[in-house]
Amino acid sequence: MQSRDHDTEPLRLYTYWRSSAAYRVRIGLALKALAYESVPVHLLRDGGQQHAAGYRALNPQELVPVLVHGRRVLRQSLAILEYLDECWPQPALLPADARGRARVRALAQAVACDVHPLNNLRVLQFFEQQWAVPQAERETWVRHWIGTGLAALEAMLADDPATGAFCHGDAPGLADCCLVPQLYNARRFGMDVEAWPTLARIERACLALPAFRTAAPEAQPDAPAAS
Structure with missing residues (x-):
């Protein structure tokens, strides 16, 4: 069973305003009314901030989004959305059947x-x-x-x-x-x-x-x- 500790752990989303993958996750977070810290990763500035060593350590794919939930690091937009749905089931993003x-x-x-x-x-x-x-x-x-x-x-x-x-x-x-x-x-x-x-x-x-x-x-x- 999913621990209820997730209710109090902070959410931090590494995002880029025009990334459609990050946009998907922002929609999911908003539908579930979940507060989160937005951390912009500019995909063009400085040769692409996603390629910097610090960010590459967070996501070896050098892509956004990344969702950090407490100590957990979550990658890939669809996996993140399903994770949100399992931690916060309502409103549901997936049907019951x-x-x-x-x-x-x-x-x-x-x-x-x-x-x-x-x-x-x-x-x-x-x-x-x-x-x-x-x-x-x-x-x-x-x-x-x-x-x-x-x-x-x-x-x-x-x-x-x-x-x-x-x-x-x-x-x-x-x-x-x-x-x-x-x-x-x-x-x-x-x-x-x-x-x-x-x-x-x-x-x-x-x-x-x-x-x-x-x-x-x-x-x-x-x-x-x-x-």
Whole structure:
């Protein structure tokens, strides 16, 4: 059984305002109304602060997010979100039934494992720095893989009776924590998310909630000041 000591131990999130993986975890923390210390890790400044020795000791993958909970160091956004769900079960990010959990995990992983890695910063930096791929071609790559992934996700959600106001039923959960940041990324690259009407509808339902607005990139303390 999970110790109740976790209720009083502090949470510290290593994050970057525009990281979609960190954005997922911020949404989960906000949905559960959990207070945490935000520690910005600038992914571009100083050659990328995630590559510094101190941070590499915390996360050998040199990625955000990392959640420190008391003495525990947690890595990988989906693992962190499920950890939060087990420590603080309400409101739940995963359904109570096995089929529902499998469906939600599949939707979340379609984004986090299939779409997001192909437009991750380190992939685009490799294209630029190692292969001198022009920016226009890098952006074509990004739009292709985001479009392919979101089209599949739209098909998975559009006619499924388990889809409600949100990805699964009428309460936001793990899949919504992944969907909203990916749609934010799509817009960054000039994509019209209304091309996927079910996704756009779910996003509107999410962004109507304070938790999603609190977690938004522009609301973070390390976000650049609006010009």
